[in-house]
């Protein structure tokens with residue numbers, strides 16, 4: 001979409017509107033990425049390497065158990081091995097570290113993820129620091145955040161990478177455009193801002209990060225050609241926060257069990273030029289990027305990366 005399309009909104013009854021926004025689904029993006037991953041898995045297996053993605057679940061959260069099942073099913077479809085450890089909710093930090101260290105030292109395991117959230121008495125960040133950064137398929141280890149900040153190769157955080165891929169897939173130009181990221185969290189807002197500012201054809205944007213601690217944050221979001229909501233406060237982004245014709249990406253969500261409560265109110269479609277759907281938007285791209293990181297880790301371990 002050109003920037004002239006972005007400024008083509010009309011004013012009706014006080015609301016700036018460009019009609020109903022084009023939808024930007026994540027499903028086809030995920031399918032494309034997973035197709036590429038499948039081809040890489042086939043090549044690895046032909047070379048005698050079975051890529052392996054290990055998963056760790058702590059406790060009895062139904063939603064987390066569901067996401068692990070989705071990842072294991074996807075792993076099986078793609079031809080990954082997927083060893084799994086399920087720790088009791090009463091597990092100690094040391095128990096969790098032992099499991100991670102076991103996978104670190106297992107040369108047959110190429111990627112490891114610890115499903116989030118973990119029980120409240122455990123520290124996810126400390127556990128992450130125990131993980132071998134080269135097996136960190138979520139791209140969240142401090143070493144990988146450092147690599148991202150420096151523009152060095154490494155696994156990218158899955159949701160930010162999924163958003164960049166989604167924009168590219170749908171032909172939304174990013175380079176040179178005004179991107180505003182609402183939210184500065186470590187899993188989405190901060191890494192996404194670093195990613196979209198990088199000098200690459202699918203990035204290279206003028207990126208502003210603003211957060212809801214800034215009293216007049218809508219002043220920033222209203223000027224965005226591409227607005228990414230990354231807050232985790234359901235419905236916080238409303239039509240009056242969106243520039244007419246802008247591309248709106250709903251990255252932030254809050255989960256209530258398996259129910260997803262997105263940051264972006266659906267009424268924003270009245271103002272936006274293009275928008276990710278409430279369901280089937282950014283979410284599916286996150287899982288695809290996980291497998292992209294996992295196959296890349298396997299290729300590196302096999303000396304092919």
Ligand SMILES: Nc1nc2c(c(=O)[nH]1)N[C@@H](CN(C=O)c1ccc(C(=O)N[C@@H](CCC(=O)O)C(=O)O)cc1)CN2
Nearest residue numbers: 067113114115116117138158259260279280281283284
């Ligand atoms: N170690 C990790 N833990 C968690 C992650 C993660 O990426 N790594 N993300 C979430 C859970 N999650 C994957 O683990 C996940 C959640 C939701 C979706 C998704 O595609 N949702 C759909 C459908 C939603 C609905 O039906 O309401 C969507 O967005 O369309 C994918 C992955 C927390 N933990």
